[in-house]
Amino acid sequence: MTTRLPDDFYDRIKPRLHRRIGREVRLARRVLDLGCGSCDLVRYLAETYGQQVTGVDVASGSFPRRRRTADGGRFRCLRRDAAGMRFAEDGAFDAAVSMWALHEMDDPAAALREVRRVLRAGGELFVMDFPRGSLAQRLWNEDYYRPAALKQLIRRAGFQQVQLRVIERGHVMWARGYRPASTKSMKQKEPESCHG
Numbered sequence: 228m229t230t231r232l233p234d235d236f237y238d239r240i241k242p243r244l245h246r247r248i249g250r251e252v253r254l255a256r257r258v259l260d261l262g263c264g265s266c267d268l269v270r271y272l273a274e275t276y277g278q279q280v281t282g283v284d285v286a287s288g289s290f291p292r293r294r295r296t297a298d299g300g301r302f303r304c305l306r307r308d309a310a311g312m313r314f315a316e317d318g319a320f321d322a323a324v325s326m327w328a329l330h331e332m333d334d335p336a337a338a339l340r341e342v343r344r345v346l347r348a349g350g351e352l353f354v355m356d357f358p359r360g361s362l363a364q365r366l367w368n369e370d371y372y373r374p375a376a377l378k379q380l381i382r383r384a385g386f387q388q389v390q391l392r393v394i395e396r397g398h399v400m401w402a403r404g405y406r407p408a409s410t411k412s413m414k415q416k417e418p419e420s421c422h423g
């Protein structure tokens with residue numbers, strides 16, 4: 228039986244997912260959001276946990292004009308491709324998050340390798356995206372990953388202890404992985420060529 232879900236399903240679950248991410252990264256001081264869109268998650272983390280949060284997105288049209296939290300803290304929204312974050316030094320962030328954006332990136336493998344570079348050793352990455360065949364596919368018909376392919380993509384970018392769960396009644400993938408302490412011995416992996 229097909230479950231009928233409202234078209235605004237994703238807007239409805241967004242606050243819940245923000246809280247979920249927040250609980251995971253609350254101890255990080257410097258957080259990066261890849262494909263931040265309108266910076267809602269960036270603002271939420273900065274406001275709730277007082278973190279230094281930087282959002283990057285190739286399009287700046289949805290960035291808020293005012294980049295301050297209610298209590299006067301600041302957050303950053305930068306127009307950048309996640310695959311080339313030259314503004315950030317190696318190890319500049321303690322945690323990185325990406326919500327519903329990886330499938331849109333031209334070179335997601337390069338973006339993930341770049342995240343590995345800008346994360347400190349032991350820093351954690353959280354990725355949320357829509358699985359292939361989910362409601363999102365019916366609504367927007369984009370090229371979504373299968374869970375196994377997303378997991379492999381994150382692993383190949385050099386992350387360790389990669390875990391993936393499908394949550395929200397099968398409509399959202401939730402993946403995490405750690406940047407290893409040393410990447411010296413790691414062979415550079417070929418970029419993924421497809422989402423299959």
Ligand SMILES: C[S@@+](CC[C@H](N)C(=O)[O-])C[C@H]1O[C@@H](n2cnc3c(N)ncnc32)[C@H](O)[C@@H]1O
Nearest residue numbers: 262263264284285286308309326327328331332
């Ligand atoms: C579906 S939106 C999600 C936005 C936001 N994360 C949210 O939860 O509402 C995907 C975003 O990814 C951005 N994006 C696509 N390719 C990107 C890239 N290579 N680097 C950074 N952002 C990218 C798009 O511009 C868009 O804002």
